[in-house]
Structures are given as structure tokens and as C-alpha cells.
Amino acid sequence: MSVQFNKGYLHRYGALFIILIILFDLFFIIGSFKGVLYFLEIEETNDYLFTLALTLIIFLTFAMSLSFYRSFRTTPILSEIGELFLYWGSTFVSISTLVYLFEQKMPVSSDILVLWFSVSFVCLAISRFVLRTVAYSLRKVGHNFRRVAIVGHTEIGESLFKSIQSNKWMGLHFVGFFDARNTKRDARLDQSFSHEQFEVLLSKIARNEVDIVYITLPMSAQKRIQMFIDQLSQTNVAIYYAPDFYSFDLLRASWDSIDGQPLVSIIETPLLGDNNLIKRLMDIFISSAILLVIGLPLLLFAILIKMDSKGPIIYKQKRYGLDGKSFIIYKFRTMQSNPEDQVFKQAQKNDSRITKHGKWMRKYSVDELPQFINVLQGRMSIVGPRPHPLALDDEHQALIRRYNLRFKVKPGITGWAQVNGYRGETKTLECMNNRIRYDLEYINKWSVYFDIKIILLTFKSVIKPVNAF
Structure with missing residues (x-):
């Protein structure tokens, strides 16, 4: 029996799911704080509660202002843990500095802070691994998938397809290649792949069979890209453009912006900041x-x-x-x-x-x-x-x-x-x-x-x- 692919509850109730993750994080932070005080046999005073409340505010400010609470569907777990370490570590540095500067009003010893932050980080990291395990288990039986289509049978399109196929943990189900041309645009492309006409994609979207569309046409095809975007924007699918920057032989490419204008670095040193x-x-x-x-x-x-x-x-x-x-x-x-x-x-x-x-x-x-x-x-x-x-x-x-x-x-x-x-x-x-x-x-x-x-x-x-x- 074939597996039925569907978006599942995690997509339909995405906002609620994010709220639950935030609540779980707060639960682990507060729980580890109380656990450390209990383990060290220290009385929970108003000074400690003030430090706890300030920590929660600082952590949530870092995390939410830098979009930590978002979908990590296409992000490896170690990258997510790295971001968590960055924001939680920044919170630790901030609280430690405040405790040092205002010792009388925040009489919390460094030993308590180090133990609390260490235990909290371990708990937060384990929760991420558990969540990923549950999500992957659901995806193995066809739940919580996003169905993706690729417009433009190009070299970068095939590369994107191979990445989707080799990273099942992302929960992306490939629907197919679509293009407006009847022939393949490059003889170097894998001849085993085939593509359907763009009109077929529109009909699949109308039947709610596609969630995300990746456009992988070369940047020289601006008019056709705009035409596809105009037609797709009348639907409910998410649209992404995958520019072929690899033709420029990138060196440490990254995104930047000036006053809201997106920029991509073609050649840059990795040793900044x-x-x-x-x-x-x-x-x-x-x-x-x-x-x-x-x-x-x-x-x-x-x-x-x-x-x-x-x-x-x-x-x-x-x-x-x-x-x-x-x-x-x-x-x-x-x-x-x-x-x-x-x-x-x-x-x-x-x-x-x-x-x-x-x-x-x-x-x-x-x-x-x-x-x-x-x-x-x-x-x-x-x-x-x-x-x-x-x-x-x-x-x-x-x-x-x-x-x-x-x-x-x-x-x-x-x-x-x-x-x-x-x-x-x-x-x-x-x-x-x-x-x-x-x-x-x-x-x-x-x-x-x-x-x-x-x-x-x-x-x-x-x-x-x-x-x-």
C-alpha cells in the first residue's frame, strides 16, 4: 500500500506549535533553576526569582529578535543546537555581567549560574533531539510532509532534487520537474529525469497537491521567471527562487543587506567579526x-x-x-x-x-x-x-x-x-x-x-x- 503524504498537524497549526516550543523552553529553564536550588539546598528567595525572570526576558529577547523560533525543517539538528548555544550563551554572559555589576541586588553566586545554565542547555538540547526524532518518525509514515515542485529543469534544479532525496529528515516530498520548454535546456543534464509542462503544475496546485515551488531557472531568464511568479502568486503555494550563483565561483558566499536591499557576497573572507x-x-x-x-x-x-x-x-x-x-x-x-x-x-x-x-x-x-x-x-x-x-x-x-x-x-x-x-x-x-x-x-x-x-x-x-x- 502506498504512503499517503500530507501536511499534518504541525503545518496546519504551525503558530500553536511554535508557542508550545516556547512554553517547553520556559518550562525547562524554570525547572532546571528550581532543580539546581533544590539540589544545592538553597532557599528560593525573591532575589533568585528576580534573576530567573530577568533571564527569561533576556533569552526570549535574543531568541525572538533573531528569529530562533521558526521552522527548522531544512536545517540540520547541529545547526539548530549551535544557534541555541549562541542565544543561551549570550544570555549567560548578560546575566553574569549584571550579577557582577549589581551584586547587592542580585546576590547569585557564579557556581549556581554555571550549573543552572549548563543543566538548562542540556535539557533544551535534548528536547530538540526528541522533537526531531518524533517529527522524523511521523514523516516515515507519511505525515508532516511538504510537497515540493521544481520549475526549471536545470543543473541547479537537479542538484536541489538530489539534496531533497538524500535528506529524508527534512520531510520534503518531490512532486516533479516542470518547465515551459518541451526539450531539456542542457545536454549535460541527467537524461533519466523528465519534466512536465508548467500548466500541469498549475492544475496540481489547484488540486492542493503542491505546497512549495522552487524556481531554478538561470538569472538570464528574468522575463520567464517573472511570468512564472505572476501566475504562481495567484495560488496559495510558497515560492522560492534558487539563483545559480555557482556560475560565479563563489568564495564564502553569504547574504547581507543595505537599508533593506538584499545583497549576496560573491567573494569574501570567512574571518570577519x-x-x-x-x-x-x-x-x-x-x-x-x-x-x-x-x-x-x-x-x-x-x-x-x-x-x-x-x-x-x-x-x-x-x-x-x-x-x-x-x-x-x-x-x-x-x-x-x-x-x-x-x-x-x-x-x-x-x-x-x-x-x-x-x-x-x-x-x-x-x-x-x-x-x-x-x-x-x-x-x-x-x-x-x-x-x-x-x-x-x-x-x-x-x-x-x-x-x-x-x-x-x-x-x-x-x-x-x-x-x-x-x-x-x-x-x-x-x-x-x-x-x-x-x-x-x-x-x-x-x-x-x-x-x-x-x-x-x-x-x-x-x-x-x-x-x-
């Missing part, structure tokens, strides 16, 4: 800790370099950094010092210029350790695209498309390209092209967790080095 602060604090903490640990070994390496050959211990060279501005990079010297050699030449396998100790230093990236000083100076980061010699950058800027986009973030001691095997000499243009591809992928996907993943993978690549000589 709090992201920049978090990464900088992470760089300072890690580089400081590492320099404290390797202080004595650095002194030993310096002595070995001095005994091995004549020349400076630290090799200094100009590199391009953030926004293409040059800086001086520090490395242990691993080659014979030759002031007359002014022509840049990449180190090669069995390079005669490499010193005896320089060989193993380069293999296990010991020569890179002084760059933690560059990180403390703010000129580099722990993780980022590896900085190239200026001559190498100048040579490839004209040869590789989007090469300069790697300068949107600070260069790093280690990077996504390096842990994927693209380190050392770049013999061919294809090799450099692949390295840049990984660099741009890192910028597009940047997150704190991604940085931590790369740092952990770096330890593996140091133990079993590839292309290091």
Missing part, C-alpha cells in the same frame, strides 16, 4: 603553548645548524600574506648560505644545497618551527594556505585562475593542501593547480573544527612525510 577573534585567540594559545614546550629543542637545533655550515641560523625571506601584503617569514636555515645566488630555485629531491642536518629537518618540518613566532606576531596562522616564495607567487598568478583568492586569509604553518599530499616542490602546473584548489576549498569550508582536523592530520603527515625533501 567573531570568527576572526576566535581564530586569533586559537593561534595565540596554541603557538604560545608550543613555543614554551619546544624552547630547549629550538636551542639545540640552532646549535646543530651553526655547527653544520656557515651562515645565519634563521633564514628570512619575504612572502605574501593576508590581502597580498608581504611579510618576513622565519625558518631554520637548511641550505648552504650563498649570498650570490639571487635566482629563486625550489628545493628538489637530492638537492646538493641542502645541509646534512637540513635534510632531516626539512623531512620532518623542523625547519618550520620558528614560524610560530610569525603566528604570535599576527602575520601567519597555525592553519592556512602555505606561503610561497614571491617568485613562485608572481609566476603562477597569471597562470592559475583565482590564484590570488588564497590571500583572503593569513598563510599557515600547515594547511589543507599539505595534509592532502601537496607539499614541497611543485614540478608541474597541474600540481600547483591542485594545491590552490585545496587552499580555496579550505577557505570555503573554514570552521574551528576544520582547523582542528587539519592540525590532527598534520601530526600524521609529519610522522609519515610525503614529498618532503
Whole structure:
């Protein structure tokens, strides 16, 4: 027997459902507060009740002003939990500040606040997981679905279809592709897909068989898009337009606005605002800790370099950094010092210029350790695209498309390209092209967790080095 797909109560009574979620949140916050006081055997005074009431007001102000209470149908659960942590954490900071400033009127100890906020967050997060589990269980038997149609059999339309099909938890039931053309617009499209005429979609909408319509036509088809919107706006379906921004090769795309005018960033750095602060604090903490640990070994390496050959211990060279501005990079010297050699030449396998100790230093990236000083100076980061010699950058800027986009973030001691095997000499243009591809992928996907993943993978690549000589 086929499953009957229907919207269900969660859609028909959406406003009531949101109110229930808010009430549940308040219940968990109040319940955890009373539970903590009971556990610690603390009397519930008017001062505590005042703090509780103020907390509820601040939390709801943050959450409702930033549209936290909305449909998370197409949002992964971890993203929802992340938003919850942001708003509840902001509330914690606000209340802690007020308690500190008005200690006499709000005599609540920091231990109580930390325990209360921790217990509340766990309860709120668990409630989200339970709600998602219930909603998904309903969707498995055909309830609480939204029926979606795609207007425009295009590449981005097929991509959207595949996302809907592979994320069943969203509860979206695909009705079909619809277009005004009789033939497919691109030979590269999957030939197994077919589409019906737009008039068929209108008849399905009239029979209440479609809830959402996604328009995936190219932006060049403005007149046809407007025609479809005009006709669909006479119905009760929700209408979304999926612009094909991918044709612009986006880098960290995001939405913005100026005085209500929507804008989309085509190319931007991921390290703006709090992201920049978090990464900088992470760089300072890690580089400081590492320099404290390797202080004595650095002194030993310096002595070995001095005994091995004549020349400076630290090799200094100009590199391009953030926004293409040059800086001086520090490395242990691993080659014979030759002031007359002014022509840049990449180190090669069995390079005669490499010193005896320089060989193993380069293999296990010991020569890179002084760059933690560059990180403390703010000129580099722990993780980022590896900085190239200026001559190498100048040579490839004209040869590789989007090469300069790697300068949107600070260069790093280690990077996504390096842990994927693209380190050392770049013999061919294809090799450099692949390295840049990984660099741009890192910028597009940047997150704190991604940085931590790369740092952990770096330890593996140091133990079993590839292309290091």
C-alpha cells in the first residue's frame, strides 16, 4: 500500500506549535533553576526569582529578535543546537555581567549560574533531539510532509532534487520537474529525469497537491521567471527562487543587506567579526603553548645548524600574506648560505644545497618551527594556505585562475593542501593547480573544527612525510 503524504498537524497549526516550543523552553529553564536550588539546598528567595525572570526576558529577547523560533525543517539538528548555544550563551554572559555589576541586588553566586545554565542547555538540547526524532518518525509514515515542485529543469534544479532525496529528515516530498520548454535546456543534464509542462503544475496546485515551488531557472531568464511568479502568486503555494550563483565561483558566499536591499557576497573572507577573534585567540594559545614546550629543542637545533655550515641560523625571506601584503617569514636555515645566488630555485629531491642536518629537518618540518613566532606576531596562522616564495607567487598568478583568492586569509604553518599530499616542490602546473584548489576549498569550508582536523592530520603527515625533501 502506498504512503499517503500530507501536511499534518504541525503545518496546519504551525503558530500553536511554535508557542508550545516556547512554553517547553520556559518550562525547562524554570525547572532546571528550581532543580539546581533544590539540589544545592538553597532557599528560593525573591532575589533568585528576580534573576530567573530577568533571564527569561533576556533569552526570549535574543531568541525572538533573531528569529530562533521558526521552522527548522531544512536545517540540520547541529545547526539548530549551535544557534541555541549562541542565544543561551549570550544570555549567560548578560546575566553574569549584571550579577557582577549589581551584586547587592542580585546576590547569585557564579557556581549556581554555571550549573543552572549548563543543566538548562542540556535539557533544551535534548528536547530538540526528541522533537526531531518524533517529527522524523511521523514523516516515515507519511505525515508532516511538504510537497515540493521544481520549475526549471536545470543543473541547479537537479542538484536541489538530489539534496531533497538524500535528506529524508527534512520531510520534503518531490512532486516533479516542470518547465515551459518541451526539450531539456542542457545536454549535460541527467537524461533519466523528465519534466512536465508548467500548466500541469498549475492544475496540481489547484488540486492542493503542491505546497512549495522552487524556481531554478538561470538569472538570464528574468522575463520567464517573472511570468512564472505572476501566475504562481495567484495560488496559495510558497515560492522560492534558487539563483545559480555557482556560475560565479563563489568564495564564502553569504547574504547581507543595505537599508533593506538584499545583497549576496560573491567573494569574501570567512574571518570577519567573531570568527576572526576566535581564530586569533586559537593561534595565540596554541603557538604560545608550543613555543614554551619546544624552547630547549629550538636551542639545540640552532646549535646543530651553526655547527653544520656557515651562515645565519634563521633564514628570512619575504612572502605574501593576508590581502597580498608581504611579510618576513622565519625558518631554520637548511641550505648552504650563498649570498650570490639571487635566482629563486625550489628545493628538489637530492638537492646538493641542502645541509646534512637540513635534510632531516626539512623531512620532518623542523625547519618550520620558528614560524610560530610569525603566528604570535599576527602575520601567519597555525592553519592556512602555505606561503610561497614571491617568485613562485608572481609566476603562477597569471597562470592559475583565482590564484590570488588564497590571500583572503593569513598563510599557515600547515594547511589543507599539505595534509592532502601537496607539499614541497611543485614540478608541474597541474600540481600547483591542485594545491590552490585545496587552499580555496579550505577557505570555503573554514570552521574551528576544520582547523582542528587539519592540525590532527598534520601530526600524521609529519610522522609519515610525503614529498618532503
